Amino acid sequence: xxxAVLYGGVxxxxxxxxxxxxxxFEALKKLxxxxxxxxxxxxxxxxxxxxxGFDVIFPMLHGAFGEDGTVQGILEYLxxxxxxxxxxxxxxxxxxxxxxxxxxxxxxxxxxxxxxxxTSESPFGFPCFIKPRREGSSIxxxxxxxxxxxxxxxxxxxxxxxxxxxxEYLKGRELTISVVDVDGRIVVLPILELRPSKxxxxxxxxxxxxxxxxxxxxxxxxxxxxxxxxxxLTAYRSLGCQSxxxxxxxxxxxxxxxxxxxxxxxxxETSDLPASARAGGYSFDELVEVIxxxxxxxxxxx
Numbered sequence: 517x518x519x520a521v522l523y524g525g526v527x528x529x530x531x532x533x534x535x536x537x538x539x540x541f542e543a544l545k546k547l548x549x550x551x552x553x554x555x556x557x558x559x560x561x562x563x564x565x566x567x568x569g570f571d572v573i574f575p576m577l578h579g580a581f582g583e584d585g586t587v588q589g590i591l592e593y594l595x596x597x598x599x600x601x602x603x604x605x606x607x608x609x610x611x612x613x614x615x616x617x618x619x620x621x622x623x624x625x626x627x628x629x630x631x632x633x634x635t636s637e638s639p640f641g642f643p644c645f646i647k648p649r650r651e652g653s654s655i656x657x658x659x660x661x662x663x664x665x666x667x668x669x670x671x672x673x674x675x676x677x678x679x680x681x682x683x684e685y686l687k688g689r690e691l692t693i694s695v696v697d698v699d700g701r702i703v704v705l706p707i708l709e710l711r712p713s714k715x716x717x718x719x720x721x722x723x724x725x726x727x728x729x730x731x732x733x734x735x736x737x738x739x740x741x742x743x744x745x746x747x748x749l750t751a752y753r754s755l756g757c758q759s760x761x762x763x764x765x766x767x768x769x770x771x772x773x774x775x776x777x778x779x780x781x782x783x784x785e786t787s788d789l790p791a792s793a794r795a796g797g798y799s800f801d802e803l804v805e806v807i808x809x810x811x812x813x814x815x816x817x818x
Contacts, residue, residue, distance in 0.1 A: 517549050519808065520570040522587065524555040527579025528655050532723060536783035537576035543804040544574070556582065564590055572811045573598035576783060579652050583780045584610040597813040601779040605756035609779040612681055613649050615755060622754050623747050624773045626766075628683040634671040636663035640684035646670060648677040652778065654718045659685060688768030690717055691734055693748040694781060694792040696760045696803070697810040702752070704745050705792040709734035725786055732795040740770065747772045759810040762789055 523537020544551035585607035638644040647657035660666035690710040709731035712721035721727045748763045762781040781789040793803040
């Protein structure tokens with residue numbers, strides 16, 4: 517089987533994608549697949565048609581153009597099977613506002629509002645939280661402890677993004693739950709509790725070895741574990757996720773609040789999905805093969 521691993525990309529998460537994509541490529545080679553690494557850069561569209569020569573595409577891209585449905589649309593146009601969620605589902609997961617609109621009423625989510633201009637006022641009090649509407653890896657996300665910080669951070673991020681989500685800050689246990697499609701069966705991997713050395717699980721804490729303690733499986737009693745798993749599955753299905761995904765949230769006062777869904781979770785040495793898979797009995801190579809087997813040819817709804 518000829519498999520193309522798409523990595524790199526043109527977003528601010530390029531470095532993460534390069535690391536994860538290379539690991540996936542190396543695993544596929546060890547498993548005996550005819551794997552090829554393809555760097556998705558600004559010249560990608562010139563040669564995208566060549567992807568028709570592969571049996572399966574394994575997008576290991578994050579951020580804009582890779583995780584937002586754009587590349588998925590190109591693959592559907594070419595008629596090539598690929599792993600991961602489809603165009604619409606990828607776009608929804610990448611768009612935090614759209615995700616919240618869909619999840620509202622089905623699972624618990626933080627209180628939020630959209631802002632387009634710098635502000636020092638928070639309807640949720642302080643501390644509060646801001647993050648871009650469309651971004652990943654906690655890039656552009658900040659805890660704001662007072663009006664001055666909110667004004668400073670919102671001014672800074674609105675230079676790069678047209679919209680931000682201003683949210684209530686939920687102080688609780690940070691949990692992330694990975695879900696994979698194992699031969700048509702949705703499997704929830706062991707719940708991972710994150711204890712970052714920083715105030716929250718930001719970009720540096722995510723991708724710097726030793727900056728976050730992983731507790732696997734998270735120490736939860738049976739009733740709380742059931743709540744987290746049921747909420748995760750509801751979010752996964754409501755957003756239309758396919759193949760594999762990761763649901764991030766905060767457990768507070770017996771309620772699991774969904775913060776976001778990641779339709780292409782990271783696969784680096786410090787990433788959450790491989791750690792949860794390992795705790796669930798899957799080696800990294802086995803995880804890659806499970807995801808590969810979930811590849812499908814998405815037929816656009818015309």
